[in-house]
Amino acid sequence: MAYKKVLSAILVSALFPALSSAQEAASHPTYAKEVSRIIQENCQICHQPGQIGPMSFTSYEEVRPWAPLIQLRVASREMPPYQYDTEIGIQHLKNDWRMSQEDIDTVVAWVNAGSPFGNQEDLPPPRQYPDMGDWRLADELGQPDHTIKSTAWDVPADGQDLWWKPVVDSGITESRCIKAVETRPSAAAIGSTHHANSHFKVLDENDEWVNGDRLSEFAIGKLGEKVPEGACRRIPANSMVEWEIHYFPDGNAVPNDQVTIGIWYYDEEDEFVEEESYPQDLSAYFLSGGGGDYMIPPNGKLMTQGFRSFDHPVRIDSWQPHMHLRGVAMSMEVFYPETGRKEVISQTSNWTSAWNHSHTYAEGYQPLIPAGATIILTGWYDNTANNPMNPDPDQWVGAGQRTTDEMGHAWIAISHLDEEDYEKLVAEREERDNSSVAGAGGSD
């Protein structure tokens, strides 16, 4: 499939010989002036040597042959990979990878004009990137305060899904508030490390090790997670960490592979401005997208729903859909029993298991859920040949853990509020929306 695409890319570009500079009127964008900047900004982090993108886009020579395919993937919002609807739900997100429509239109116009280079002097200087082996959050936060490694394991070159679940000492000696956490696979195993989840194990009152809070999660394409400003996510001292690493061999054997978690702490003296008003130890809830028992028929489709409500108000800080190969869309809604109204908070209509993002709502735009309202998670599955991720439309597919089984859930980070804090936050937003341009308020 990839092979065929390569051929067509070359074929199409051969049909559009570069225009002479006289023809390059200012009416269309050029690589040097506009497109190089857009590619630096949105693509190079992955499309450069040693990174996960299959081809490098660091120069005109590298980009040019791919122009038609770039146009296609950018116009359809498949690249950069970020499946979050632009028309539905809350649009204020942190670390939003989506391109502006204006930039998309520029790339489309550039390719339609024959992908011209333009003038050498318009070219921006090359962009510097952090070392492959470095933390993604290092630019902003420096090196982590604490790291935890999984026990070394030999990843074979070929074979089936593999699970590695070592339990290690966390090395954490005091219970502190964390600012950020990032899970990093080794550079050698970046292609075979599908997921790496971790949770704490803590001693209960009977001196038995029991499962504690989730610590971190890595899935292909995922960067680190920051705790929302002013919230204390406390981690347990003298704990153990249990890993659940899912390797899927990609042709490269990696002996003694280790996955690493980096933790950044708040300073001891940092005041939690809001600790008094809403002390919120964050917990990530596993919100099921439907009962564990379902079967998707061969060449069929399915929808599942999961529901969750709280007896106190909550603020949702982030949302990360998780499904497998047949999963194609997910939404999160809230149902208000008093008014009978339903509202979509977030939706990924074009979801693909190739990418996993934790969508973090921007400050002041996190959904506020009143006590008793119901959060509804809906997952859609497509087991037909129309789903490009589907390895075999003739199979029955049930719920389970293997890549070829299906699942539908979302990780949501929740801050627990009391009534007073909830009212306060609602009032703050009303004030903000009323003082902004008339008619602008509201998320959807």
Ligand code: HEC
């Ligand atoms: C987060 C990493 C990442 C970013 C950012 C990213 N890509 Fe990709 N890209 C990939 C990976 C991995 C693949 C191969 C798997 C796939 O096609 O999903 C890919 C594949 C592609 C392909 C080939 C698709 C095919 O059908 O064979 C094109 C073209 C492409 N990317 C263009 C872009 C452009 C243009 C941008 C920026 C506007 C971009 N990508 C941003 C990681 C990325």
